[in-house]
Amino acid sequence: MTDLFLLGFFAVFLLLGLKRPFLWICLYLYVDILAPQKMGYGPITSVPVSLIAFAAAFGGWLMMDKKTRPTFTFRQGLMLFLLVWAWFTMQGAQFPVEAVGKWDWVWKTLVFAIFLPFTVTTKLRFEAAALVMVLTAGAIIISGGIKTVFGGGGYGTLSLFVNDNSGIYESSTISTVAIAIIPLLYWFTRYDTVFKPSLPVKLFAAGLAGACLLIPIGTEARTGLVCIAMLGLLVLRESRHKLLLMVGGVLLCIAAFPFLPQSYADRMATMLTAEEDESASTRVAVWKWTIDYAKERPLGGGFEAYRANSFTYRMPQTTGEGNMTTTRYDEVVDEGRAYHSAIFEMLGEQGWPGLGAWLLLQALGLIQMERLRRRMRRRGDPNLAWLGHLAIALQYAQVIYLVGATFQGIAWQPFIMMLAGLQIALVIYAKRHDSPAEATIGARLAAGRQAGQPHAVATGAGAASPPLR
């Protein structure tokens, strides 16, 4: 039944795309996030929905879609470098068979992220892409949120659509993504034109935001709590009533505490006694191992290189209660522990060049979004207010992701790469709005050759005011 429903939805969306091929891009976003082929048990498992959506998205854009001159930015160049570099490191990978398994999805993620800015060229397309991403992730989040309310949560036990604890369905990853989309939800309540910001839409957005906050509780992912704290700081940055907000936040936490499951409180408490927690202890040990590994292989060990790690350490175990506690040190041997950090994931697998490119990709995203938001604030054009606020939402989503990524190996997470693609598209859009003649690298080079000559093409608002940078 689920299979037929999902296949029917897929087919209808394919038909809709015949008139507007951009909808096939949206369809690929949906498939890549939700993985409907993993949700069913019948016919959908044998239909290559991902491949069909991938082909439709590329083919539709190439042959049917209305195009602007493709603009290739520096950040897309960085993604291309990462793609080539990942392939290069795979040639000498320490675990070639396992490396191929990761390469299979990483290359698609990068190619699509490079491609996405070519297609998102209008305001409505930004809305459409972001809406599909938020609603699709929202399906997983709402389901998880409801189950959490009814007591179905727990570390490693919250049942989502797909129970393989990988990709976006991994507990820490879905917690990070859930918190990261909250700024986008807020944006939709102000600027959405597909579902106009009416009371039902705002109520739905509020409900979904509530479900997002429940996911870290349901999954008992400590990273999720850190991400919520980061979101709190970002909200504080935007608020005019900072003191009021801080007091309200503290009161809300106190009021919510009795409703939290004991297992959640116990797990969060392990953050305060990290040295007694195996997960936290091995995390630090893996990070140290990765730094040593990078000294031996500065160009990276290829995908899944963490499988080479093995270490022994002493972990304190405290037993008893009150004054009658005893602490003994157990020797723990660990092998093949995951990186538990995107930074060390990149360092171990792609070496210093890969880590450098990835950090630059992230830093540029933050800087570009910051410049856009400041520029829009100064400009004060109501027609472009949506753009500045979308830049804020995308920047905050990225900040939350980066906080989450510090404690989990999600350097290549497709959802986040899609957000990076949207950021690039937004910068290009702003540039095109200001100066169509300089929106492409070729045009900029041509303009450079004619330096000193008056600008003959840029007109309208862009010509009257400095460009959006």
Add this chain to the structure above:
Amino acid sequence: MIDMAVIVAIHGLLLIAGYRLMLRDDLDEDPLLEGDGDGDGAADERTL
């Protein structure tokens, strides 16, 4: 049961969104950009 209800609801919203997007011309032509200097004819091309 919860999963199925959520799947149906969200896919319903996605279909409504898809249908509404299909009907809108500004999905392909941005009024903000069209009026701001794409008049040189080079920015919009049907082919590569």
